Amino acid sequence: MPDRELYIGLMSGTSADSIDAALADLSDGQHRLLATLSCDIADLKNDIHELATPGFNEISRMGQLDRELGLRFANAANTLLQREYIDSSQVIAIGSHGQTIRHTPPGDGNNRHPFTLQIGDPNTIAHLTGITTVADFRRRDIALGGQGAPLTPLFHRATFEKPGTLRAIINIGGIANITLLFGDGVSSPLGYDTGPGNGLMDSWILQSLGEAYDDNGQWASEGQVIPTLLEQFLKTPYLFKKAPKSTGRELFNPEWLSQQLVSFGDSIEPADLQATLLEFTAQTISTGIRKSHRPITEAYLCGGGAYNGALVSRISALLNPIQVSTTEALGILPGWVEAMAFAWLAQQTLAGKPGNEPTVTGASAASVLGAIHPA
Structure with missing residues (x-):
């Protein structure tokens, strides 16, 4: 030893x-x-x-x-x-x-x-x-x-790559990023920041309820996604940039959210906005993986977002039939x-x-x- x-x-x-x-x-x-x-x-x-x-x-x-x-x-x-x-x-x-x-x-x-x-x-x-x-x-x-950024993909490859298996590692912190591992022992990993992770949801629940985060996505689960607002979120120019790319709180912050809401006035229920923010995070992550046009078979979540059951459920549904789990299955707790x-x-x-x-x-x-x- x-x-x-x-x-x-x-x-x-x-x-x-x-x-x-x-x-x-x-x-x-x-x-x-x-x-x-x-x-x-x-x-x-x-x-x-x-x-x-x-x-x-x-x-x-x-x-x-x-x-x-x-x-x-x-x-x-x-x-x-x-x-x-x-x-x-x-x-x-x-x-x-x-x-x-x-x-x-x-x-x-x-x-x-x-x-x-x-x-x-x-x-x-x-x-x-x-x-x-x-x-x-x-x-x-x-x-x-x-x-x-991101700087974790080489660590992901050294720790999580499996020969013959195409895997995605999804890190959901304040910002979300993905790493694609090709399992062939030759290809370099790919990856980039997909957009918001927990950051916007955390900011909104703090502003609305005084809570630091939405425990297990419970509050979001009480709301309904607002389709027109989600569509507007999904038009954010960053999402259409080609990789390599990275982002942060400089873009996805409470001020950005306030600007997005200007045309909606006071008509939005707070829980509905939380549900829409959760869906925005889930869709930008799943789109990031789908856009690789690679036959990914397994995805593993890490970061604080891996503990948000409602978010994990949405990502799993959007990525189906890709198997979605957390990095605990690979030996390291996601946090x-x-x-x-x-x-x-x-x-x-x-x-x-x-x-x-x-x-x-x-x-x-x-x-x-x-x-x-x-x-």
């Missing part, structure tokens, strides 16, 4: 609900999830979301939040290790995704220089944990002309795939191996990603 190669992945997604910390053993090509911890950051959610769009005193607010998130990320890693009785010296590295506060990739037409920005100071993480920390994974791909992916990306970086996939991001070349912050 080889020695364990322990890494920690730290992740905070578009929804900005929590920091997810995953302890993984990545020895001998295996990807074993050993322990997990989720730390609530709801008290920072508004500050994070306010930085997704231009506003007053941005640099000062960003600098403060960068440090605060660095402290929170470090605390998550330390708490996880303490709980598992593991000394920091046993961990090779931390891979920290950080918190995205702005994402304007190539092709969005709004900036002379495309860029992406994640905060959560890795210097603070390395100092307070005593563990080498790899962070800032996305900007090298942007420098190579890529989208900077921890992304955090584990950034542990794996840290391993790739330290080994001098590429972390991006040009067929996914559109980068001009595969490259080692991230910046290394020694312990």
